[in-house]
Amino acid sequence: AQSVTQPDIHITVSEGASLELRCNYSYGATPYLFWYVQSPGQGLQLLLKYFSGDTLVQGIKGFEAEFKRSQSSFNLRKPSVHWSDAAEYFCAVGAVYGNKLVFGAGTILRVKS
Amino acid sequence: EPEVTQTPSHQVTQMGQEVILRCVPISNHLYFYWYRQILGQKVEFLVSFYNNEISEKSEIFDDQFSVERPDGSNFTLKIRSTKLEDSAMYFCASKGTDSTNEKLFFGSGTQLSVL
Numbered sequence: 001a002q003s004v005t006q007p008d009i010h011i012t013v014s015e016g017a018s019l020e021l022r023c024n025y026s027y028g029a030t031p032y033l034f035w036y037v038q039s040p041g042q043g044l045q046l047l048l049k050y051f052s053g054d055t056l057v058q059g060i061k062g063f064e065a066e067f068k069r070s071q072s073s074f075n076l077r078k079p080s081v082h083w084s085d086a087a088e089y090f091c092a093v094g095a096v097y098g099n100k101l102v103f104g105a106g107t108i109l110r111v112k113s
Numbered sequence: 114e115p116e117v118t119q120t121p122s123h124q125v126t127q128m129g130q131e132v133i134l135r136c137v138p139i140s141n142h143l144y145f146y147w148y149r150q151i152l153g154q155k156v157e158f159l160v161s162f163y164n165n166e167i168s169e170k171s172e173i174f175d176d177q178f179s180v181e182r183p184d185g186s187n188f189t190l191k192i193r194s195t196k197l198e199d200s201a202m203y204f205c206a207s208k209g210t211d212s213t214n215e216k217l218f219f220g221s222g223t224q225l226s227v228l
Contacts, residue, residue: 103157
């Protein structure tokens, strides 16, 4: 069965500190992995995705993620967090052209100044 | 950047009432989706719609739910007789012809509260 686990419901980091949000997945075929961000009152915005190739992918807003097949993980990182990064972050897995994405439960990021 | 628009942003209804959630997908898109997120739980796929018919639906999408594209611009989700457990944030999404899920755009959601 396809599933995504985001073990951290809430994370609080200081502005300027580094960030890592964890994501583990279970998927029967080659996984295509996504990270979305939702700011209050906004839709789900795609941060980055992994389809194939280089396992370290760069996204928007200075985020990156690393695909580790051996650990079934796709963790999101940012070297220096800004107050505007406070939002909810969702990891998702699916097919490239498929009809549905399977989402994790989300991680709420709080940034303290 | 193009947007998927959802209205209303919040809707409150009484149990047993019918609700219609409205979405305006991006204008040249042909694939349409509804997802929902119950508070504290995962975002869950409900249904996909292409060429005026449902192409895939989840087990959540039972006979109480229906979708429609009544004209060239709107895509609606109807819940016939709402239950308390239908309270959730409902997201609409769309993508264009042969687009990968990289090009899947989500709306900002409708928060449905069933009392």
